[in-house]
Amino acid sequence: MLLAAADAQISKPEEFQVKAAYLYNFGKFISWPGSKSGTSFPICVLGRDPFGSALDTTIAGDSIDDKKLVVKRISSTHEADDCRILFVSSSEATALKEILLSVQKLPVATVSDIPGFVNQGGMIEFVLRENRVKFKVNLAAARQSGLALSSQLLKVAVEVRDTQGKQE
């Protein structure tokens, strides 16, 4: 249910279904600092929601660390205070710099499929490789926000950056 067939040609809805699942699973490989409290585990979508119902279906009834998973659709980073994971929709590509800057100090894992996301200070960037959904990781960005990424996660990432700023 969580996995796509390895060699099948991936379609758009399928792609976002996979991304929705990945979003949910990222939560299992990231640790947040102790200040992050609350009874729920909000996964926020900033901008136009590309998942449709896929994300809701994926997380329905599930919880991480006894915290109930919820989907929170927001239009501004001001609403992102209690978010655990923030998905930046490609619709926000132009305002990416400001968005990242505004959440830089928040313990929020930033994820997006905007190309070059990790180069600009985002933490996890979805990419397509051989028709498969993969991701890159910016370890320094995560560390700056006080998040720890599991080595397991890093192992399956196609690229791991550990520096601020531009790509090498």
Added chain:
Amino acid sequence: MIRVRDSLSRKLTIMNLMVSGVALVLASLAFFAYDLITFRNNLRTSTSIQAQIIGENSISPLIFNDPDSAQKTLSALHTSPHIVYGAIYTANGTFFAGYWRQDQPKHPYALPAQALGSQESSRFAKGQFEHTHAIYFQGKLVGIVYIRSDLSALHDRLRSYGIILILILSASLLAALAVSRVSQRRVSQPILRLAETAQQVSREKDFNLRAPEAGDSDEVGALVQSFNEMLLEIQKRDSELQEREQQFRTLADSIPQMAWMAEPSGDLFWYNHRWFEYTGTTPEQMKGWGWQTVQDPERLPQVLAQWRISLATGEPFQMVFPLRAGDGSYRDFLTLALPVRDARGEIVRWFGTNTDITEQRRAEEALRRTEKLAATGRLAASIAHEINNPLEAVTNLVYLAKKQPHNLEKFLQLAEHELDRIAQITRNTLGFYRDSASSAAVDVSEVLQEVARLYERKLQFKRVTLAPEYGSDLTILAYPGELRQIFANLIANAIEALPDRGCLRIRASKTRSWRNGPQPGVRVTFLDNGSGIPPEIRKRIFEPFFTTKKDVGTGLGLWLTANLVEKHKGLLSIRSSIRPERTWTAVSVFLPFQPPEQ
């Protein structure tokens, strides 16, 4: 001789090798089995650990659909060469990523049925070991690890174990052989040496030999010691035996008799020197039955017959026969032979002696003649005495007839009567010496009366009462002269013993003797109430020259009497009492009706 067919040392060696061989094989088998079990357990444990590690490292590849990453993890299995296949399957059993050993075809295997729905499963099948491990992440099944391992490692191990076992076994057996060679020497060597000595002793009959002392104080040492002590004992007995033998031979050669020994079969195998000295023969001539050549050919059949009877019955042999001396003359020998019996009573040999009795016989003959002469002298005296009385009477009567012619008739009659008496006495005396040569029917009571009449005067002189009691039918076959001599001697003795006014009873009756079976005959008993004979004298009373009347007797009277009684196959016995006031002596003569032919 005893032969050693199967050496003790070989037995010991084989036993040692068998013991160590069996122990080694058993130990190796146990070790083998233990190793097999351990190997399987280890394989299971190590595979389980590997599966767990792979599982842990495959969580994110599974979740984020990264088979490459999973395969990277799996490729670590190449460090375990016995693993032929390792793979990760998704939770629903779809192949996700795999590893194959280089020699294996690269196609995914179907997940074993028991893998689904169990945390962990493992089994040995078709020479391979299969292990599955379910991967859970946060309570959810995310995939399954499947590892197949071949057992070539086990087989390699078993093979090398086998080789090692054979090497150890042969090395150990060689070592055991060497050790046993050395160590068993301590046990077997003394026994072997003992056996060798025992064989040598029994072969050479040399009891001076000794088994070498083992030095150990174990049973073998004790055995060797006991054996040597036994040899010493045998040696001691041997020399004792030799000494005794020497003593015996010395004794046998020093006695005046000839001596010999014979087998139970009658073969003579030994003679003392005296035999060869006397007979002038050699031991070779005398072997077995060679003694017959020195026998008097006329007596030989008799001797042989009696010797055979003794051999057959085991009765002692006793016989007098002549043996020829080296110079061809014969001398009489009393031959006695006794059987020597073993513990079970079986005759093992005969021991015999020959005693030369020629001189003895001659001496006895001379004595008999002497006594006969003495007895004749005594008789002559008593006859003279007897005759003297009637002669005096005749002389007186002749004188009276001259003086008183008117009584001539009467005196002549009396003189005639006296002369008759003299004639009677003369006749009797003649009878005494006339008819000793041949036996005849004799009435014992008549002889007794005749003899008693001879002693009438002596009896009157001593005022002895004669009380004869003669039965009837007392006729026996005997030599009359010798019978008279017997009775005369016994009556004379009794009169000698009797006191003044004593009483002599003479009783003669028909009877039977039981000494040698029932035998009819006549018993004559002379009972006097004289002084009696003390026992110590009674014992010697039949010896020649024994006398209590040194001045008047020759000491041959009773000896001759006994001789004569014996000649008649009769029995002479004396009983006597010396109790005060009741002294008496009874001399009893038994004479069989039929005396022997002689």
